[in-house]
Amino acid sequence: MNRSRIGWSVTGAALAILFLFPLLWSGWASVRTGSGFGLENYDRLFTSDNGVRPHHVINSLVVSALTVGGTLFVATLGGYAFGRFRFPGRDLLFLVTLAILMVPYATILIALYVLLGWIGLEDTLIGLSLVLIMFQLPFSIFMMRNSFEAVPHELEESAQLDGCASVGTLVRIMLPAVKPGLITVGLFAFLTSWSEFFAPLILLNSTDKFTTTLAVVNMRTASHGSIDYAALEAGVVFMAVPCLILFAFMQRSYVRGFTSGAIKG
Amino acid sequence: MTTVISPRREQPAAQAGRRTVRRPRKRQTRRAWLGIAYAGPAAVMVALFFLVPLVLVGWMSLHRWPLLAPPTFNAPENFTDIGDNELVRSATWFTVKYTVVITVLLFAVALGLALLVQHRRPGVGFLRTAFFLPMAVGFASASLLFLGLLSDEIGPVSDLLRAVGLIDGYVSWTSGSANSALGSAVVLVLWRFAGFNMLILLTGLQAIPPEIYEAARVDGASRWQTFRRITLPLLRPTIALVLTLMVTGSLLAFDQFWILTRGGPDNSTTSLVMVIYREAFIRLDLGSAAGISVVLLGVLIVFNVIQLGVLRRRSS
Numbered sequence: 313m314n315r316s317r318i319g320w321s322v323t324g325a326a327l328a329i330l331f332l333f334p335l336l337w338s339g340w341a342s343v344r345t346g347s348g349f350g351l352e353n354y355d356r357l358f359t360s361d362n363g364v365r366p367h368h369v370i371n372s373l374v375v376s377a378l379t380v381g382g383t384l385f386v387a388t389l390g391g392y393a394f395g396r397f398r399f400p401g402r403d404l405l406f407l408v409t410l411a412i413l414m415v416p417y418a419t420i421l422i423a424l425y426v427l428l429g430w431i432g433l434e435d436t437l438i439g440l441s442l443v444l445i446m447f448q449l450p451f452s453i454f455m456m457r458n459s460f461e462a463v464p465h466e467l468e469e470s471a472q473l474d475g476c477a478s479v480g481t482l483v484r485i486m487l488p489a490v491k492p493g494l495i496t497v498g499l500f501a502f503l504t505s506w507s508e509f510f511a512p513l514i515l516l517n518s519t520d521k522f523t524t525t526l527a528v529v530n531m532r533t534a535s536h537g538s539i540d541y542a543a544l545e546a547g548v549v550f551m552a553v554p555c556l557i558l559f560a561f562m563q564r565s566y567v568r569g570f571t572s573g574a575i576k577g
Numbered sequence: 578m579t580t581v582i583s584p585r586r587e588q589p590a591a592q593a594g595r596r597t598v599r600r601p602r603k604r605q606t607r608r609a610w611l612g613i614a615y616a617g618p619a620a621v622m623v624a625l626f627f628l629v630p631l632v633l634v635g636w637m638s639l640h641r642w643p644l645l646a647p648p649t650f651n652a653p654e655n656f657t658d659i660g661d662n663e664l665v666r667s668a669t670w671f672t673v674k675y676t677v678v679i680t681v682l683l684f685a686v687a688l689g690l691a692l693l694v695q696h697r698r699p700g701v702g703f704l705r706t707a708f709f710l711p712m713a714v715g716f717a718s719a720s721l722l723f724l725g726l727l728s729d730e731i732g733p734v735s736d737l738l739r740a741v742g743l744i745d746g747y748v749s750w751t752s753g754s755a756n757s758a759l760g761s762a763v764v765l766v767l768w769r770f771a772g773f774n775m776l777i778l779l780t781g782l783q784a785i786p787p788e789i790y791e792a793a794r795v796d797g798a799s800r801w802q803t804f805r806r807i808t809l810p811l812l813r814p815t816i817a818l819v820l821t822l823m824v825t826g827s828l829l830a831f832d833q834f835w836i837l838t839r840g841g842p843d844n845s846t847t848s849l850v851m852v853i854y855r856e857a858f859i860r861l862d863l864g865s866a867a868g869i870s871v872v873l874l875g876v877l878i879v880f881n882v883i884q885l886g887v888l889r890r891r892s893s
Contacts, residue, residue: 324693324700328707334768335710338722341731390619397612398605405616409623414881415631416829418850419870422857423630423637446626453619478611507715509832514858525717529836532721541725541732548725551718559713563706566713567776 335552342546353546362534364547367520368527371437372506375523378441379505380498383448387497390449391456391490392482396468406457412450421514428515435517443515444505452497455569459493460486496569499562503555524551638871642864644857655868665869667844668852675759675848676827679766683823684816686767687774694775695782705779709772716769720836723765727751751838755845758838762846765833770826774819781815782808821884825877849873 345352357363393399394406424443425434433439463486471485472478487494512523522530528547532539559566639652659665694704711719726732727750738744751761785808793803809816831850834840840847847855849869857866 320693321700324704327690327693328704331707331711331768331772334722334726335714337726337733341725344731386618386622389615389617393612393615393619397608397615399609399612399616402612402616405620405623408628409619412623412627414878415627415874416825416877418829418831418853419874419877420627420630420634422853422863422866422870423634424626425857426637426642426863427626427630427633442622443626446622449619449622503713503715507718509715509717509836514854525715528721529717532724532836533839539724539728539730541728541730544721545725545731548714548718548722552714555713555715556710559710 338545338548338552341542342549344542353542354550356540356543357528357531357546357550360531360540360543362531363543364524364527364531364550365520368522368524371521372524374437375441375444375512376502376505378438379444379448380501382441382445383452383501384494384498386445386449387452387456388482388487388490388494390453391458391460391493392486394453394457395460406453409453410450412447417447418510421511425514435515435521437516437521440512440515440523441505443511444508445501447511448497448501448504451500451569455493455497456490459490463489492565492568495562496565499558499565500569503558506554507551634867634870634874637864637867640864642862642867644861644863648864651864655864656872658865659868659872662852664844664847664855665849665852668847668849671846672828672830672849675762675830675846676824678759678763679827680820680823682763683767683770683774684820686771687819688778690771690775691778691782695779705772705776708775711769711771712773714769716832717836719769720765720833723761723768724751724837727761752842755842758842758846762830762833762837765837774823777819777822778812778815781812784815785811817884817887821881824880828873828877 342353343349343351358365390409394402421443428434428436428439428443433442467485467489468481471481507525508523509525509529512526513529516522516526519527519530524547528544528551531547532544637648638655639650640648641651641654642648690708694701694708714722727734729735729747729749734750735744735748738748748757750757752758789807789811790803793807798806829850830848831854834846834848834851835854838846840851850873853866853869853873856862856869
């Protein structure tokens with residue numbers, strides 16, 4: 313018994329080191345300079361010709377804010393409708409929304425590129441955000457529907473009998489009750505939009521519209537000669553820190569999102 | 578407040594027989610309209626950004642559709658061209674090979690980790706977090722991280738292997754040879770996604786009632802027997818789900834190859850989605866890209882439907 317416990321600890325520790333090592337290494341490599349330690353790599357990340365510019369960071373923040381806001385808006389209303397109302401076409405719309413998961417990303421992005429061109433949103437942050445919101449909908453609406461379904465009916469009915477209008481009920485009574493779901497949905501919308509690479513790569517053409525992820529990757533792909541690896545690691549750290557901070561503070565919402573996403577199948 | 582409400586709430590229930598005829602129906606239609614109004618934004622989003630593009634990609638696949646000129650009908654040229662496209666053939670073969678390798682390795686690692694951390698004991702929370710933490714880093718960032726980690730310039734991997742004498746001289750992992758480039762991507766994907774799949778398998782493991790294990794222990798079953806006869810069969814729906822996610826994800830691989838190996842050396846690690854991207858934005862032929870997309874889409878939908886059928890049958 314005791315020996316198996318030691319074996320377990322040693323295996324676990326070795327694996328933990330293996331999984332944590334790349335993260336720790338990138339932090340270390342990003343501050344390591346030729347002569348010692350310093351922020352030179354970060355300096356090059358933000359000043360070199362192909363580097364990241366402040367407006368790239370702002371673009372990322374704008375896309376994240378639009379995506380989080382839009383996802384929360386659409387998914388809250390949608391989740392409320394699916395969880396609490398019966399109307400014709402309800403099950404069909406819910407199924408079609410979930411079907412977004414069955415149709416992979418990459419296969420319809422070419423069409424989305426053409427479509428955004430038609431409605432004048434080609435190469436815009438709004439167009440990109442709308443697409444990202446759409447891809448968030450299956451998970452978000454599923455999550456919000458379950459959250460609304462779990463709210464006791466008495467709560468809603470008592471509010472209505474008190475003369476609360478439907479919108480008032482939603483905002484004042486229901487929203488506080490589904491807060492955990494909202495946090496999870498918002499968190500995942502942020503993480504996706506902040507780190508997403510493929511959709512911005514296809515939908516954004518001009519370098520001044522690039523998100524930070526795109527700009528950092530561009531430092532690798534646009535360089536024909538030598539790659540500035542140290543500045544790249546600085547970029548990796550810059551991108552990862554917000555996500556890791558969120559992870560540290562919201563681990564529970566994180567895990568709930570992943571496991572509920574898993575059960576849905 | 579409750580004293581005022583509760584008698585009123587009981588009223589409809591008491592008089593249900595008399596009242597179902599008029600009031601509730603009117604209320605129901607009002608509720609239905611409210612529901613439609615609330616579902617409106619979702620319906621618009623799904624219709625405009627999912628259903629329309631879905632039809633459009635099919636429509637585009639029937640046309641010669643240059644990026645910058647008006648489209649002309651040319652069906653079924655985009656589909657017949659796929660067969661003649663040497664790059665599509667090699668990319669298909671590579672994508673299938675990659676999918677098999679990743680699915681086998683990732684499943685083995687994820688299941689191993691899940692079994693390692695399935696019971697509560699001191700330190701288990703830390704291990705779960707450590708294995709899952711890579712998931713917090715975006716996949717594109719993770720690819721860049723490994724580009725540096727595996728590089729000879731600043732990465733410690735080559736130095737480490739040289740120190741223990743496994744390799745000598747200069748080794749370029751991500752672009753040296755087809756196998757080492759594939760290997761680099763595999764290691765990256767294992768690192769980044771093992772914890773995620775571990776978490777899904779863990780929820781499945783924890784849903785198995787402890788009494789069953791207890792009964793097996795009383796019957797004197799060995800650890801291996803318990804695993805083969807109890808854990809694996811009861812975990813089957815979760816395993817099916819995890820395998821589906823892995824296969825779908827691998828067939829659509831892009832970021833890791835685009836960033837880590839650039840599809841090289843000599844297109845040996847060019848995946849199907851990379852070919853779609855190249856047809857559309859380098860060769861500027863959107864029709865051809867749409868044609869390949871439609872075929873890929875068809876394969877994945879068939880795969881998913883079969884998968885769903887299998888899942889249904891097993892759970893019933």
